[in-house]
Amino acid sequence: MFSISAVPIDPAALQRRLADARAGACVTFEGWVRNLNEGQTVGALEYEAFVPLAESEGTKILAEARAKFDLLGAICVHRTGLLQLGDMAVWVGVTAAHRGAAFDACRYVIDEAKARLPIWKKEHYAAGTTAWINCATRGEAAGAPAAPPQF
Amino acid sequence: MINVRIQYFAILREQRGQNEEALATAAATPTALYEELRARHGFTLPADRIRAAVNETFVAADAPLRDGDRIVFIPPVAGG
Numbered sequence: 001m002f003s004i005s006a007v008p009i010d011p012a013a014l015q016r017r018l019a020d021a022r023a024g025a026c027v028t029f030e031g032w033v034r035n036l037n038e039g040q041t042v043g044a045l046e047y048e049a050f051v052p053l054a055e056s057e058g059t060k061i062l063a064e065a066r067a068k069f070d071l072l073g074a075i076c077v078h079r080t081g082l083l084q085l086g087d088m089a090v091w092v093g094v095t096a097a098h099r100g101a102a103f104d105a106c107r108y109v110i111d112e113a114k115a116r117l118p119i120w121k122k123e124h125y126a127a128g129t130t131a132w133i134n135c136a137t138r139g140e141a142a143g144a145p146a147a148p149p150q151f
Numbered sequence: 152m153i154n155v156r157i158q159y160f161a162i163l164r165e166q167r168g169q170n171e172e173a174l175a176t177a178a179a180t181p182t183a184l185y186e187e188l189r190a191r192h193g194f195t196l197p198a199d200r201i202r203a204a205v206n207e208t209f210v211a212a213d214a215p216l217r218d219g220d221r222i223v224f225i226p227p228v229a230g231g
Contacts, residue, residue, distance in 0.1 A: 031231050047230070048161050050223055052207045054230075078230055090231050110231060118204070118223075119230035120161035132162040134227035137195050 002058030002076045004051050004119075009077050009088045018073040023095035025102035029110050031090040033083045037133075041126040047080045047089065050118040054078070061112045069105035071096050076109055078119060152177055153218040155184070162226050166194050181205070182212040185224055196226055 001017075011030065018026060033045045062074045073095040083089060092109045096102040121133045158171045167188075178184035181203030188194065202225040203210050209225075216222070 048164075049230075050158075050160055050204070050225070053204050053209070053223070056207065057209075114229075114231035116228070117230040118160070118225050118228055120226065121229040122161070132165075132226070133229035135162045135196060135229075137197070 001074075002055060002062050003078075004049050004054050004058075004080055005077050006080050009079060009091045011088070011091050011093075014075050014077060014091060015093055018075060018093050018095045020072045020095055022097060023072050024097050025099040026093065026095045027099070027102040027106040028091065028093040029106050030088050031110070033085050033087045033089055035085050037123060040123070042085070042123050043126050044085070044124040045083045045087075045089070046122040046124065047078070047083065048120045048122070049078070049080045051080075054117045054119055057116055057118070058113065061109055061116065064112070065094065065105045065109050068108065069094075069096065069101040070098070071101060071105050074105065074109065076113060078113065078117065080119075153216060153220070155216060155218075155220045155222055157184075157188070158221065158223045160223065160226070162196065163194060163224055167192050176216075179216060180213045181210060181216065181222065181224070184216065184222065188224075200227055201225060 035042050058076055065074050071094055076092045078090045092106050094102050094105045122130055124130050152175045154175050156173050159167045164170055176184055178187050182198050185198050185201055204223040205220050
C-alpha cells in the first residue's frame with residue numbers, strides 16, 4: 001500500500017497493518033526533516049506532489065519490491081505540506097520471513113521513491129530564502145538514477 | 152491545433168504564477184509544448200531536465216499529443 005498524506009504519519013498504526021504471523025522480520029525507515037542541507041541551515045520544508053501519478057508510481061515501486069524480494073508486506077507513505085524540523089517526511093515498512101529480504105526491500109523502496117516519485121521539496125532557510133531542491137539550472141534530470149541517499 | 156490542459160507544480164507553478172491553464176497549441180510533443188511555454192513564461196529549467204506526464208501517466212518526451220490531453224511537466228523530483 002502506497003499513499004500520499006497531507007497529515008502527519010502515524011508509524012505505529014502503519015506497523016500494525018503489517019502484522020503477520022509468518023513474518024520474522026520487519027524493517028522500517030523514517031525520513032525526517034533535518035536542519036542542514038549543503039551547508040545551509042534549514043528551518044522548514046514544504047513537499048508538493050502530483051498525487052495521482054505519485055500514488056500509481058509508488059504502488060508500482062512496492063510491486064517491484066515484492067517481485068524482487070521475498071516479502072510478506074510492504075507499505076510506504078509520503079507527506080505533503082509544510083513540515084518542521086524533526087517531522088517525518090516518509091515512512092517505509094516491509095515484512096519478510098527473514099531479515100535479509102526485509103533490509104534489502106526497505107532500501108529498494110526508499111531509493112526508488114526518492115528517484116521516481118513526482119514529489120518536490122522546497123527548503124525554507126534560516127536566512128529567509130527558499131529553494132526547490134534539484135531544480136537549480138544545473139544538476140540531475142527528474143527520474144535520473146538516485147544520488148547516494150543522504151539522511 | 153489541439154486543445155490541452157496543463158497543470159503546474161513546484162518551481163514551474165511558481166514561475167507560471169498559476170496552477171493550471173487551458174491552451175490551444177500546434178505543438179506535437181511534450182518537448183515542443185514545453186519549449187513553447189518556456190519561451191512564453193521564462194521557465195528556467197531546460198527541456199532536457201523536465202519529464203512529462205499525459206493523462207496521469209509518464210510519457211516519452213517525443214510522445215504524440217492529442218486533443219483533450221491533460222499534461223503535467225515534471226521538474227527534477229526530490230521526495231524522501
